[in-house]
Amino acid sequence: MYSIRGLGACEEVGRSGFLLDFGEKFLLDYGVKLEPGGIRYPLDVTENIKAVIISHAHLDHSGYLPYYYKKSEALSFMTQPTLEIADILWQDSLKIADFEGAVPKYSKDDIIRTHKYNFILPYNKELHVTDEVSLQFTDAAHILGSSITRFEHDDKSFVYTGDFKLEETQLHSGTIIKEKADYVLIESTYGDREHPNRKEVEKNLCESVQNTIEQGGHAIIPAFAVGRSQEIVDILTSYNINADIYLDGMGKKVANLYLQHSNLIKNPKRLRKGLKEINWIGGFGDRKKAMKKPSVIVTTSGMMKGGPVMWYAQQILNDPKSKLHLTGYQAIETPGRMLLEEGKLPYGKNGAIVKVNCKYEKFDLSAHPGQEEMLRALKKWSPKKAFLIHGDKDVMPIFEKSIEERLGIDTEIVRADQKINF
Ligand SMILES: [Zn+2]
Ligand SMILES: [Zn+2]
Structure with missing residues (x-):
């Protein structure tokens, strides 16, 4: 049996963090949420983790990683541009904290330690993280270095979309979905609407x-x-x-x-x-x-x-x-x-x-898919089950209903600190 647990970005956008358990546990993203009242964080990781995956550099996906590496010795995987952009954002967050007289959650040394445990994984290279689990990144076309992660375990596959874009934009051609997947953990940012042309x-x-x-x-x-x-x-x-x-x-x-x-x-x-x-x-x-x-x-x-x-x-x-x-x-x-x-x-x-x-x-220039784009993507993956994350509370049920009615795919909203077995 597999399980997934939400640490953040559950019925909200920001502070992404998800635990995926295939017998060995994986942490998918670890970000922060910048709010007017201050920074909000995902739940702490108390379990032993085999590896961390960072889908892209945006702070709501990468911003809490140096805090995690205060203690952890798990390996992390991301693309080269993700690491380089995230590093700029981590250093900048320290500068802003200093400027605002706030106490940051991590130090420069923690950033150095984060780099030490990081492995660069280019797109389209399958990596066997354990004897049973392999992972592969494909270009998510959201920002430079952004990835969709595909895990395989036995004969089951699991896709984590991170933030992605199916349609072409000025800088990216749009992500290409070649293979079906058994389970998909999908962002829902604009699950209730379409973007203009x-x-x-x-x-x-x-x-x-x-x-x-x-x-x-x-x-x-x-x-x-x-x-x-x-x-x-x-x-x-x-x-x-x-x-x-x-x-x-x-x-x-x-x-x-x-x-x-x-x-x-x-x-x-x-x-x-x-x-x-x-x-x-x-x-x-x-x-x-x-x-x-x-x-x-x-x-x-x-x-x-x-x-x-x-x-x-x-x-x-x-x-x-x-x-x-x-x-x-x-x-x-x-x-x-x-x-x-x-x-x-x-x-x-x-x-x-x-x-x-x-x-x-x-001017509405989104780097996220609108509802139709996401339904098209899900149709290509045609999973047994879709799990919804990274969307506002009132958006999620509308997206859930559309997926079930239009595609007949069993769908569940991931809630904070709730473990879903599948
Ligand atoms: Zn993003
Ligand atoms: Zn995001």
Whole structure:
């Protein structure tokens, strides 16, 4: 008998952590959840673990791993880009904790220890972790280095999707599902809805940016550091936006990794060309210069929770010619969400809430599958049973019902600290 136990990302998005037991136990992801009130963590791992799998670098999947390696001596497996991007995010989390006067859950030494127990596993290489269990990564097409993990034990197969994308995006061709699976643990982020046509959203974004420039304003584009910043640059440069485009914030560091691993990107030549064409902001002097005439600024953070975007936003707050272009999910209680719902933003050192007089709009460029995409993926795997994770509480039952009604696949929502035998 097998079992699965949820440690986090159960009826919520964030702090992923799942224990999969084939007789030997595996930890699938170990992340954190960044909330306005502070960081939330998954449950502690108290069992003996054979190995840890990290599906991709986003902090909600990798952010708690250095804490786990305070004590553990289990091996961990991930792709090379996942390790390199996660390392940037771990180091940055320590810096933020220091800046905010918070006590971090792990130290620089714990990060070094995490590297020591890590093994790089490239895509499409089967690895026998034990005599009975093998695992294999395939490209999940969510961000650089993201993987779908396939375990095999005896004649049974088990797929953990992590975060994935079936449809093509600007940087990735979409994941390819070749084999069926007996059991699937699937993300449910957008299990209750569809995304708008992506090409159309890209076109609308570019037209809005070009209009803003033509009216003499600044087009500010808050974007996540990992994936979205690089994707926006690729979109803008391939649409031949006629303006000075700048890249600022942590997206620059990550862009260098995208360049190093560009063989994993759909159109590496185009991405390299785009990133070369634009201006990389080096320091505060560059920032001021970039704001001297109409310009496009791609910068972190994506939900406007700190980062250089806050400085840029303050420059255009009262300029009706300029526009803020939000490009991703805006969590509850973030400034980005406040902007969309109330047309307000925090301003100045003490964060007084002020009305925004520039334009703003959200462009839905998700790196997650919509409901139809997920149903198509599940049809290909056609498992005996699907387990749902990584979705909001009110989304899960809608997705569960759709899977059972449309595909007739037995489906169960994984709840926190609940063990499911199968
Ligand atoms: Zn992700
Ligand atoms: Zn995630």
